[in-house]
Amino acid sequence: MTVIVEQPELEVEVVEKKDDVEENELLLDGGFVVPETNSFGQTFRDYNAESERQSSVEQFYRTNHINQTYDFVKKMREEYGVLNRVEMSIWECCELLNEFVDESDPDLDEPQIEHLLQTAEAIRKDYPNEDWLHLTGLIHDLGKVLLHPSFGALPQWAVVGDTFPVGCAFDESVVHHKYFKENPDYNNPAYNTKFGVYSEGCGLNNVLMSWGHDDYMYLVAKENKSTLPSAGLFIIRYHSFYALHRAGAYEHLMNEEDVENLKWLKIFNKYDLYSKSKVRIDVEEVKPYYLSLIKKYFPEKLKW
Numbered sequence: 001m002t003v004i005v006e007q008p009e010l011e012v013e014v015v016e017k018k019d020d021v022e023e024n025e026l027l028l029d030g031g032f033v034v035p036e037t038n039s040f041g042q043t044f045r046d047y048n049a050e051s052e053r054q055s056s057v058e059q060f061y062r063t064n065h066i067n068q069t070y071d072f073v074k075k076m077r078e079e080y081g082v083l084n085r086v087e088m089s090i091w092e093c094c095e096l097l098n099e100f101v102d103e104s105d106p107d108l109d110e111p112q113i114e115h116l117l118q119t120a121e122a123i124r125k126d127y128p129n130e131d132w133l134h135l136t137g138l139i140h141d142l143g144k145v146l147l148h149p150s151f152g153a154l155p156q157w158a159v160v161g162d163t164f165p166v167g168c169a170f171d172e173s174v175v176h177h178k179y180f181k182e183n184p185d186y187n188n189p190a191y192n193t194k195f196g197v198y199s200e201g202c203g204l205n206n207v208l209m210s211w212g213h214d215d216y217m218y219l220v221a222k223e224n225k226s227t228l229p230s231a232g233l234f235i236i237r238y239h240s241f242y243a244l245h246r247a248g249a250y251e252h253l254m255n256e257e258d259v260e261n262l263k264w265l266k267i268f269n270k271y272d273l274y275s276k277s278k279v280r281i282d283v284e285e286v287k288p289y290y291l292s293l294i295k296k297y298f299p300e301k302l303k304w
């Protein structure tokens with residue numbers, strides 16, 4: 001049986017700068033006001049700025065870059081792709097994330113559930129009609145449950161942080177690129193050329209990405225037959241792929257569908273990144289709305 005899922009239309013709107021917006025804030029499409037500083041008062045994603053998190057974030061990336069090899073990713077995809085660990089609903093999973101703080105994130109030290117709700121609510125304000133995008137905001141980081149003991153308590157380097165393809169050369173634009181020199185694939189001629197094991201336009205679906213919460217959550221959504229549109233699944237799967245959506249690297253691996261979906265990912269990224277703040281959302285107040293979306297796009301219980 002073929003299920004045809006309607007693709008959302010992308011309307012690009014140019015928004016005039018409002019008078020009441022302060023000079024140091026940037027207005028982007030959708031009307032979202034991008035703050036200049038993160039919850040520590042520093043510029044976003046500045047991996048070299050001296051801050052209380054700088055050195056631990058750098059250590060995080062060192063371990064991540066050394067250990068994310070082609071063989072490691074293959075093994076993890078096989079092991080976790082079978083989804084035989086836990087049965088639970090999407091909301092139960094959101095609650096599980098309450099106890100984790102992401103060690104790779106220079107901008108936020110709040111529990112993850114705060115970040116999920118902040119992202120979803122910020123999108124909802126600017127794109128009230130795209131309910132699939134609100135839900136995508138809510139669930140995009142749920143793959144971080146891999147940190148939980150019932151998922152084997154994976155180390156942070158195998159769960160969070162920016163992602164990148166394995167099986168071809170690591171692009172210079174990947175954060176803390178220098179640490180790849182200690183990755184065994186770095187000197188492997190099968191994996192260290194521009195295309196490596198891939199070919200021009202092969203499509204990201206055929207590219208192995210470093211293992212973490214993105215690809216895992218994509219597998220969960222797909223295997224449990226979520227009816228989210230392909231742009232939603234794409235966002236979940238590649239939202240940490242900053243080398244692509246920020247720096248434009250690896251475009252030679254994309255196919256036409258990727259090019260379309262990337263437009264939505266770029267929109268999504270602003271909300272994912274810039275909604276990080278100390279502003280608290282009242283969980284109980286927004287919960288009924290998100291439960292209704294979960295019901296629309298997911299089965300009651302999912303295999304994880």
Ligand SMILES: O[C@H]1[C@H](O)[C@@H](O)[C@H](O)[C@@H](O)[C@H]1O
Nearest residue numbers: 102104105160161162239240
């Ligand atoms: O530190 C962050 C965090 O782990 C996010 O969830 C991930 O999507 C980002 O790409 C990463 O840089």
Ligand SMILES: [Fe+2]
Nearest residue numbers: 140141239240
């Ligand atoms: Fe993420």
Ligand SMILES: [Fe+2]
Nearest residue numbers: 115140141272
């Ligand atoms: Fe996120």
